[in-house]
Amino acid sequence: MSAAEHPPEVLLLGAGSIGAVHIYQLQQAGCNITAVCRSNYDVVKEQGFHLTSVRFGNVVYKPHRVVKDLEECSDVTFDYVLVCTKSFPESKPSLSDILKPAVSGRPDTAIVLAQNGIGIEEEISQAFLDNPVLSGVVYCPATQTAPGYVDYPEMLNLLELGTYPSDAPHRHKAAATSFAELTIKGGGGAEVHDNIQIARWSKLAMNAPWSPICALTLCCDGDFLLTSEPYAHELVWAIMLEIIELARAVGIADVTEEVARKKLSIATKRAETGTGREPSVLQDIRQGRTFEVEAIVGNAVRMGRQYSVAMPRLETIYALLKARYVAMMSSRKPDSG
Numbered sequence: 217m218s219a220a221e222h223p224p225e226v227l228l229l230g231a232g233s234i235g236a237v238h239i240y241q242l243q244q245a246g247c248n249i250t251a252v253c254r255s256n257y258d259v260v261k262e263q264g265f266h267l268t269s270v271r272f273g274n275v276v277y278k279p280h281r282v283v284k285d286l287e288e289c290s291d292v293t294f295d296y297v298l299v300c301t302k303s304f305p306e307s308k309p310s311l312s313d314i315l316k317p318a319v320s321g322r323p324d325t326a327i328v329l330a331q332n333g334i335g336i337e338e339e340i341s342q343a344f345l346d347n348p349v350l351s352g353v354v355y356c357p358a359t360q361t362a363p364g365y366v367d368y369p370e371m372l373n374l375l376e377l378g379t380y381p382s383d384a385p386h387r388h389k390a391a392a393t394s395f396a397e398l399t400i401k402g403g404g405g406a407e408v409h410d411n412i413q414i415a416r417w418s419k420l421a422m423n424a425p426w427s428p429i430c431a432l433t434l435c436c437d438g439d440f441l442l443t444s445e446p447y448a449h450e451l452v453w454a455i456m457l458e459i460i461e462l463a464r465a466v467g468i469a470d471v472t473e474e475v476a477r478k479k480l481s482i483a484t485k486r487a488e489t490g491t492g493r494e495p496s497v498l499q500d501i502r503q504g505r506t507f508e509v510e511a512i513v514g515n516a517v518r519m520g521r522q523y524s525v526a527m528p529r530l531e532t533i534y535a536l537l538k539a540r541y542v543a544m545m546s547s548r549k550p551d552s553g
Contacts (some may be wrong), residue, residue, distance in 0.1 A: 378412025
């Protein structure tokens with residue numbers, strides 16, 4: 217059913233900082249939003265979100281419905297399910313299991329994966345063979361400073377979107393175009409790509425060094441570059457080159473050194489101006505939350521071995537970050553029973 221016949225129904229899973237911004241944008245575009253909230257459920261249910269933003273101003277808003285679990289909205293047929301959660305490929309239940317109440321038996325519901333990392337789409341594609349699966353790459357430097365409170369200090373706002381796989385049927389591509397149009401209508405930026413993997417790997421060239429480095433050092437990107445010149449800069453650049461070599465080996469030739477230079481220049485400028493940003497992994501560590509390891513770093517180093525691409529620096533950082541993750545999870549065990 218078209219947007220002209222009824223307001224688009226959107227289910228958002230993962231109402232953190234990025235999810236909160238997308239809720240605002242999609243509501244501005246006329247969508248009905250059902251938000252699945254966890255740690256911030258009580259605050260959002262009662263007060264909504266408080267967004268402090270350069271792009272949108274300071275606004276307070278509520279989703280149309282706030283729920284704790286997808287079972288609470290299994291009677292609604294959604295046009296889109298927007299996934300803004302962290303990507304944990306090894307988690308149980310799996311993401312596909314979590315989505316079943318909202319997606320199973322509804323082939324017209326498009327699943328939008330607005331998540332970081334590589335190799336995250338196949339599980340969803342295999343679980344929901346008839347549904348459009350849209351892979352999304354997000355640039356939106358927002359931070360949830362407290363439950364329901366989001367700070368968004370830059371104008372940068374872009375959702376790069378494409379079907380998975382790239383040769384998906386026409387109606388899947390139409391779903392990508394329609395969702396991009398809603399994002400733009402709501403005041404955000406969006407682009408539809410014929411091959412979204414180019415955009416996904418281009419962002420990986422930025423995330424692969426910065427996520428683990430910032431998490432392990434507790435430095436934002438700009439500050440880290442100032443800690444040990446030229447060594448800090450050389451480490452980041454060397455990891456980016458490892459990602460480029462891996463992308464070339466798997467057939468993503470358009471992820472070049474020029475792409476990496478542009479990504480690195482963002483942090484370089486932040487170092488010069490003292491406006492460094494904390495990636496989401498560092499934000500998670502500071503707030504004691506579980507953080508992404510496998511989707512961003514683990515999948516890349518395993519793929520490197522599969523394709524015989526040497527990745528000594530990224531493998532080292534992966535081992536350290538994984539150990540940090542295991543230590544954090546182990547410390548939680550006494551509280552889990």
